Amino acid sequence: MDAEEQERAPSAPDVDATVLLDALPDPVVVIGTDATLRWANAAAEAAFGWRRVEWLGRDLSELVHPDDLSTALLALESVQGKPIGELMEIRVADATGTYRRVELRGRAAVQLPGTGGVVLSVRDVTDRRRWELAAGDHTALAAVLDALPTIALVLTPDGRIRSTNRAFTRMLGHPLDDVVGRPLTDFVTIASTLVLSDQLLVVADGSGRVSFEVEMLAADGSTRPTSLTIVDLVDDGAVDGLVATATDITELVDARERLRHAATHDDLTGLPNRPSIAQHLRAALADAEADGGTVGVVLVDVDRFKAINDRHGHMVGDAVLVEIAARLHDAARDAGLVGRLGSDEFVVVCPGATADGVERVIDMLHWAMRTPIEVAVDRAGVSVQIRVGVSAGSVLGAPGEDPDELLARVDASMYRSKLRRRAKR
Incomplete structure (x- = not known):
């Protein structure tokens, strides 16, 4: 580029590199050659709850989960002789002592005055990993739901049963094939039907969550005093309905009656x-x-x-x-x-x-x-x-x-x- 072209080219803004890094939305940290923290941007401070003055000078062994320390050191070594290092996943402690799962990648090419180390770009993936694990363990989760002593149900907004676990059959004796698609009111006493219908209206009016007691009907005609909780997840795309739990409280009701009798x-x-x-x-x-x-x-x-x-x-x-x-x-x-x-x-x-x-x-x-x-x-x-x-x-x-x-x-x-x-x- 000749002198005339250089004059026409736009000039870079006169901004310190640390100011630019501090403005990034993702955490960025600088690790020195002695494996101590030299610098962190504002996003890192917000993500992990540490004040930067508390972080500076601390050794990686104080921040990284002991089982992941070798991986963290490998991430630092992976940038040697390369423009960018390998993507690594480790656990890093936040200010409360809770370990957050993060992805990080190192870069040695960035020149920051006085750093003399590696710049690491960090991304918190804790929640994402939880969802991945849950999705990958769907079969185990279904088995856990079926083993619960409490009835779990997914209802349509008007109270029809979309799905339930095997506790429904164990507690009330109704085969699951006879339950799905029917209104939950089919499985409570006449007196409890009014209570249940009223509570469904309360949920629909925006209360979000209601808990109350009903008498549920077993297949043999007997009744079970039951504590019912309904949570509104209609706006949750994964559910698009109501989630309910039903717990047999026969022993609790008997205990209440004994206490009432003892008092009178x-x-x-x-x-x-x-x-x-x-x-x-x-x-x-x-x-x-x-x-x-x-x-x-x-x-x-x-x-x-x-x-x-x-x-x-x-x-x-x-x-x-x-x-x-x-x-x-x-x-x-x-x-x-x-x-x-x-x-x-x-x-x-x-x-x-x-x-x-x-x-x-x-x-x-x-x-x-x-x-x-x-x-x-x-x-x-x-x-x-x-x-x-x-x-x-x-x-x-x-x-x-x-x-x-x-x-x-x-x-x-x-x-x-x-x-x-x-x-x-």
Whole structure:
């Protein structure tokens, strides 16, 4: 090129090479001949979370996965005598200590002042490799899905089953050929159909994810309490539908019922406990206020129960209470709620009862205790017969009356009855 042509040729911008490298979107690092990091651009800093001042001077062995260190050194050697090195894949630690999988290629021809090493172009391929591994392991993934104890489904946006795993058959007994193509609502109870349909509408309205409980129908007609989660992946090109999981929660539901029963029932006798009695009494009084009726309440106290405990021991005393509870319940269950108020006191709540009706209930309770209670006292089968009497008081609750005040009134009535029984002896 002559002088005239040189004058006409466009001149290169007067920009430092490091500035250009710093503007690149992909990470670029410079490794010195001593295998230490000499320089890194802004993209490298962003990709790996390191501040450049923290990287500079660090040895490759501190950054590269130990199993990949020899590969990294080979990448540096591969540029010797070549314009560009071989493409290598290694794992490099980010600022959190997590190893990222990267592709890198070295170039020795770039001249940067003060580097004296190799420039490496780096590309993070962690996510790409994950997808490649997943795609290559499709058969294993399908086997894992079929082995899961939880039902996994892909649904159309309107809730039809496009595919499911073998857990559907194991849990509910329906052959897969009879399941695919049918609405999921075909496999839940009528009551749960409304719940499921409503939740599908919630997902369609953009909630993205819903979790709720339904009763699923097994092939034999039985039901399974099930926790169902539906996730909206309609906009995901790989799915183009809804993904759902269904988990059998029979044990969880049973545990809930046991906890609920324990909270509302007496451990020893199985009768409703004091909080449950109070709740039932409040409801009965509210109903009485609405229809202008009354509520009969009977309080039963076991006569001389302390003497039974003192003579035979608490185990025999407990057995006596269990038998008394059973007899009182059988005698008065048609009249209302029979519960244990505490210790040796029992209550019968009789909604809508009249004064005469309450007296008939008391007569039935006394009749139930007419025969002695037989209780085993040792493992050899020796038993004793204990004759037990009860004292009973009663009141009629007025509409709007406070439950605690009503229980206090019936307690006073029972105490008067006990005094009368003692006076007759």
